[in-house]
Amino acid sequence: MNDRFVETEKGEATNKKVLLVDFTGWQCINCPNAAETAAKIISGSDERVIVVSMHPDIISFTDPKAKGPDFRSAYASEYLTKIAGGSSSTPLPSGVIDNVMFGGSCLQDFENWSYCANQRLMLSSDYSIELTGDTEKCHVKVTNLNAATDNIGLMLWLLEDSIVAPQKQPDGTTLPEYTHRHVFRKSLLSEDGLYAEIGHISESVECNEEIELPEMIGEHFIVVAAVVRLKDETCEVLQVEEMIINNH
Numbered sequence: 001m002n003d004r005f006v007e008t009e010k011g012e013a014t015n016k017k018v019l020l021v022d023f024t025g026w027q028c029i030n031c032p033n034a035a036e037t038a039a040k041i042i043s044g045s046d047e048r049v050i051v052v053s054m055h056p057d058i059i060s061f062t063d064p065k066a067k068g069p070d071f072r073s074a075y076a077s078e079y080l081t082k083i084a085g086g087s088s089s090t091p092l093p094s095g096v097i098d099n100v101m102f103g104g105s106c107l108q109d110f111e112n113w114s115y116c117a118n119q120r121l122m123l124s125s126d127y128s129i130e131l132t133g134d135t136e137k138c139h140v141k142v143t144n145l146n147a148a149t150d151n152i153g154l155m156l157w158l159l160e161d162s163i164v165a166p167q168k169q170p171d172g173t174t175l176p177e178y179t180h181r182h183v184f185r186k187s188l189l190s191e192d193g194l195y196a197e198i199g200h201i202s203e204s205v206e207c208n209e210e211i212e213l214p215e216m217i218g219e220h221f222i223v224v225a226a227v228v229r230l231k232d233e234t235c236e237v238l239q240v241e242e243m244i245i246n247n248h
Contacts, residue, residue, distance in 0.1 A: 031168075058080075
């Protein structure tokens with residue numbers, strides 16, 4: 001048995017979905033193994049774990065140099081430092097599950113992702129998110145299901161999926177046609193912050209946002225929306241949802 005992974009029992013199905021942010025880079029030789037782990041977690045959770053691959057621009061492993069793809073973003077770096085507690089020396093791959101701590105740290109090695117995700121999947125959420133739209137607009141509806149009194153914020157992101165580009169492999173070679181999944185491209189709500197603050201929404205009042213989407217050059221895109229609790233400078237993910245966009 002591979003003792004590098006913790007096997008966990010699945011609890012009863014709840015309405016909670018889980019956000020896994022994977023900090024990754026094309027020059028990271030262990031990142032393909034982490035991506036494979038993330039794919040198994042998605043399938044093993046009946047797609048209730050939503051993965052976002054972020055490439056912080058402060059880490060050298062994301063530098064395109066002359067041969068690699070440029071997936072870097074300042075937003076990813078801000079997320080890494082302000083929410084995950086990381087820095088420019090954070091080892092890749094590292095993941096954050098629902099922006100909460102496990103064992104005293106938000107940042108987790110990919111060998112721990114399954115355990116952490118399963119712990120969060122056993123929770124219920126006081127919120128639901130409905131995403132609708134097309135290649136031009138996205139409509140987000142957040143509903144307070146149980147009269148929760150949280151001060152909440154909304155994260156809304158555009159991802160690009162199934163990008164074929166170079167990636168270093170565990171043996172040190174570079175695979176020129178590697179498929180990059182769930183690549184963070186843009187925050188759709190704010191250029192200046194990590195989230196848009198909503199405040200408190202009562203049980204009978206929904207939060208509705210309609211967002212213009214940027215022009216998309218490519219075929220496979222995903223919109224991800226996350227409701228976060230704003231408390232004591234933390235951003236615990238209370239609910240997350242995704243909408244797949246096929247840009248044909």
